[in-house]
Amino acid sequence: MRHILSVLIENEAGALSRVTGLFSARGYNIDSLTVQTTEDTTMSRMTIVTHGSEDVIEQITKQLNKLVEVVKVIDLNEADHIERELMLIKVRATGKERDEMKRMADIFRGRIIDVTEKAYTVELTGTGEKLDAFIKALDPAVILETVRTGASGIGRGERILKV
């Protein structure tokens, strides 16, 4: 099953490679990984999307907790949570394609953030599925380039991950 783990980790050199090294050394999968410092700049927060059986996820969580820099780990799947991913997608936009593209971006609540004679770059946020749906809705021939961040996740309501 797909799991989304939130990890608070000391903002130290090498901490990120310890996490990724742990996944590769133990044969776990990382589907996506996002990381940035938090409001407390001595700490970073990672969102790791992974998949595996309950046993595997339990081991991953325990092994993450074992890393000296890891302050806290929670599995966002255990309760309601929100996920967002950011995509920048560059599409061909000439002639009547330009209107069509604009409409599509609006429907998906995307924003066109760069315009040239031949191309638009659209910024889109949402769940991974929504971004996938956007790509599917386009003619593959018009897609010039895409870049996605992977998911960031946060618990709903009162559920807070903090030290």
Next chain:
Amino acid sequence: MEISGAEIITRCLQEEGVEFIFGYPGGAVLSIYDAIFKQDYFKHVLVRHEQAAVHAADAYSRSSKKVGVALVTSGPGATNAITGIATAYMDSIPMVVFSGQVATDAIGLDAFQEVDMVGCSRPIVKHNFLVKDIRELAPTIKKAFHLATTGRPGPVVIDVPKDIAAQTSQFIYPASVSIRSYTPPTKGHPGQIKKAAQLLGEAKRPFIYVGGGAILSNASSEVTELVKMLNLPCTNTLMGLGALDGSDPHFLGMLGMHGTYEANMAMQYSDVIIAIGARFDDRVISSPEHFLSQAKKIVHIDIDPSSIAKRVRVDVPIVGDVKHVLIDLIGILKETGIKPQAEALADWWQQIEEWRKPQSLWYEPSDLVIKPQFVVQKLWEVTGGEAIITSDVGQHQMFAAQYYPFKRPRQWINSGGLGTMGFGLPAAMGAQLANPDAIVACITGEGSIQMNIQELSTCKQYHIPTKIINLNNRYLGMVRQWQHFFYGNRYSESYMDALPDFVKLAEAYGHVGMKIETPADVEPALREAFSDKLKDRLVFMDFITDREVNVFPMVQNGKGLSQMDLPPHMRDMQLTPFENNRDYGNLC
């Protein structure tokens, strides 16, 4: 006053009460060596290969409860240390390794003798550091010792760039460490401990399974008390040997791949297992499926939550320091008077005695050719069972584990987790330096000893009077045994050709060498080697043993613990299977 980074290192080691460090110099650590020269607080032991420095520091720790410390130079020195670090990591040994690094402004430029030590060692350390600011040096060392020794112990690497060792700074050694993200547990959860006590009360076929964690947490007396108080059968893993006295009647011998018949059967057919600092390693339970096919409840006590429920499902997990948890458990048992069911326990013991009868460690004696088991037994007799024994890896290691009943913890020093050939001799050096008055013997094979034999030179330099027991079968014996069982006797490259004359070799290094070729000479030779006359000498004893002896019992990979290959004398024996005699349910 400002002092150099190198001096800061020596001062920190002094603060930590370090008495020995094991190392090898090189360009990147010359300032540290200079600082070592100028102090006389601790001694430096110059080995002949960095791997040996780390093994020696490791065994120094294993045999003394102190922290092992090693120092190696950058690049090849650091990579040579890797096998030693991995060995210590697998067996959770508290250790601090200093590696030199090229100067900070050269890092990342493929400078001469540069290697990314933090990257190389990451998967095999508890933690590691690269010190990039001289002001961080002392606090880092403080943290390293704290991390190495608390929680689940392990090796910590500190990579020190050459310029950091040369720069100067105030020396302030922090009095304590606090790392917000690191809070290892000590006490176990009281509710869980109560559950464990209740399970013991319901048990009909209880079994205690003790691993290396019990030794690391110095819980041997608690293990012994628990076992005796409730009259429980007990096994020790390879790493746990000595946690319960090997001659105690409650002890069923080691279990697992080369465990005794009675220990493996009892493990398989017990209904409540209390696992104490043991991790259900694949060499212990072989196949989890077979193991769990018998209905049983498992209580698992371990400091490391990730060791719990990794391979088998656990009914009562208890995260905590083994010693603390056992003290609490014993307290509850005493308070409540909980005991396993007396009648069932008596039947269980009767069954165990049945399993014990055929003596699965018996071997065919011989007057003509030396049996390796015989040498170990005689060694036990001659040393009164008191020696600290280090071993290498192979058949000789298993014979040592099987035939030398260890009396106390930290008497048996071997590479259990990684199985590192070349460990034995440097380990004997570390153990001997930590215990100058003890008898230390290294049980090895002609394959293993040659992996770090250059350390005979170190032994000469520091007058280390270790005794080397080389069980020389002219084969990589354990490899040959597997080739015998699984590869149709195709002994591919397991034959050791062109062996040196070990007697001459020992003599060349300035030691005493002996070659022993007949069973009658075994005991006299051992007596001589351990006599007062040779007390201060390293004696290399080359025992020419039976070539094709196999280690039995043997549980083949993927089989159940009760499906052992038994020694020849038991093969046709009518073994009483474990029978349902009361309300136990048919377990066979």
